[in-house]
Amino acid sequence: MDIAEVARRTGLPSSTLRYYEKKGLITSLSQQGTRRWFGPGILDQLALISLGQAAGLSLDEIRSMFAPDGQPEIDRPLLEAKADEIDALVKRLQAMSRGLRHAAACPAPSHRECPTFKRLLKAASSGAIERRWSKGAPKRAKLAAKD
Secondary structure, rough: EEHHHHHHHHHOOOHHHHHHHOOOOOOOOOEOOOEEEEOOOHHHHHHHHHHHHHHHOOHHHHOOOOOOOOOOOOHHHHHHHHHHHHHHHHHHHHHHHHHHHHHOOOOOOOOHHHHHHHHHHHHHHHHHHHHHHHHOOOOOOOOOOOO
């Protein structure tokens, strides 16, 4: 299948396909003139690349999961680590959501009088919130959970 057909069927621009080839993610069978030709497994390879990107994997991480013949060689520890990273992000976002919901519905006459909001402001101004999340898998966000 030539590069134009692959681009049409996947919705990816030809420039992206050439970039993926340059990065070693895909391999063309030959170049006839200025056209690249790909084997029948190219659509599956591109689907796996898309899936990896959707999961937050870098192109280098995705490339490491392909054998030289384009067949997948799944790096299970890498996927476990990525899943842990996603779980940590979900926990962070849930804690932030709880904090925002509390601030929106806080029964205190003023947010300055709300103990939970004061703790959130203090943690944010000290950088504690950002440090908590930048160290990888965060501890449970106790501040937002205490409302």
